[in-house]
Amino acid sequence: MGYIIAMAGKGGTGKTTIAALIIRSIKEKKLGSILAIDADPNSNLGEVLGIEPGESVGKILDDISADPGSVPPGMPKDRFIEYRVQSAVAEGDGFDILSMGKPEGPGCYCYVNNVLRGVMIKLIKDYDYIVIDNEAGLEHLSRRTSRYADALIVVSDASSVGLKSARRINELAKQLKFEVKKSFLLVNRFNKNMEEGKVKESGLDYLGNLPLDPGIEEVSLKGEPIFNLRSEAPVFKALNSLGERIWKRN
Numbered sequence: 673m674g675y676i677i678a679m680a681g682k683g684g685t686g687k688t689t690i691a692a693l694i695i696r697s698i699k700e701k702k703l704g705s706i707l708a709i710d711a712d713p714n715s716n717l718g719e720v721l722g723i724e725p726g727e728s729v730g731k732i733l734d735d736i737s738a739d740p741g742s743v744p745p746g747m748p749k750d751r752f753i754e755y756r757v758q759s760a761v762a763e764g765d766g767f768d769i770l771s772m773g774k775p776e777g778p779g780c781y782c783y784v785n786n787v788l789r790g791v792m793i794k795l796i797k798d799y800d801y802i803v804i805d806n807e808a809g810l811e812h813l814s815r816r817t818s819r820y821a822d823a824l825i826v827v828s829d830a831s832s833v834g835l836k837s838a839r840r841i842n843e844l845a846k847q848l849k850f851e852v853k854k855s856f857l858l859v860n861r862f863n864k865n866m867e868e869g870k871v872k873e874s875g876l877d878y879l880g881n882l883p884l885d886p887g888i889e890e891v892s893l894k895g896e897p898i899f900n901l902r903s904e905a906p907v908f909k910a911l912n913s914l915g916e917r918i919w920k921r922n
């Protein structure tokens with residue numbers, strides 16, 4: 673079974689950026705094969721990783737709901753969904769990516785969602801690491817992929833509003849019966865003048881903080897991939913020093 677790292681946190685906190693940094697670290701450390709899952713329909717994980725994702729899973733489900741006749745005769749529907757999802761995985765340099773998208777159609781997706789969950793569990797087994805970039809809530813993940821994560825990373829800024837929201841997200845994960853082995857708070861865009869003590873008392877297991885880094889702003893403004901960030905960039909160094917606790921299997 674692959675080791676699942678799932679990102680959570682309010683919009684704009686840095687989930688996509690940090691997911692991409694984690695992928696870069698795991699790749700550069702040669703820890704194993706990686707599947708990036710973009711589970712935020714409004715997200716851009718592919719862009720940040722410098723890769724064009726294939727067809728989204730949402731689009732595949734839409735196609736099949738709109739035209740059940742598209743399933744080849746003699747092929748069970750679940751096999752067909754599995755085949756289409758596997759074909760939608762795009763191969764990057766040192767990692768693969770799958771975009772979940774969002775079904776737009778009016779149909780009932782209960783059946784396909786159930787099938788999809790099985791397909792995703794199978795797919796995940798083919799990789800050593802799976803990094804899931806989620807939308808703000810966790811509903812998407814729990815509904816359509818797996819309800820399990822080895823490490824849930826809740827990203828927040830250092831504000832008290834932000835930290836409250838991080839706590840809520842962690843509670844939601846529990847309510848959704850999301851099975852999480854370890855759950856961490858990662859404070860992003862931390863600046864030296866902030867008080868770390870208050871942040872540590874947020875009620876979540878505190879992983880540490882990542883600094884506000886102009887290097888990130890630069891690659892992001894230019895629309896460049898995270899791999900163009902220099903290795904000495906403060907945010908990347910900080911992530912690497914905290915990372916063991918994220919990706920270490922135990």
Ligand SMILES: Nc1ncnc2c1ncn2[C@@H]1O[C@H](COP(=O)(O)OP(=O)(O)O)[C@@H](O)[C@H]1O
Nearest residue numbers: 683684685686687688689861883884885888892
């Ligand atoms: N540590 C950081 N330093 C500077 N800019 C950052 C940092 N983390 C994120 N950003 C920028 O903030 C914006 C939002 O980050 P993003 O990762 O897209 O958040 P989310 O996925 O949570 O919505 C992006 O433009 C990103 O480049």
Ligand SMILES: [Mg+2]
Nearest residue numbers: 687688712715
């Ligand atoms: Mg995002």
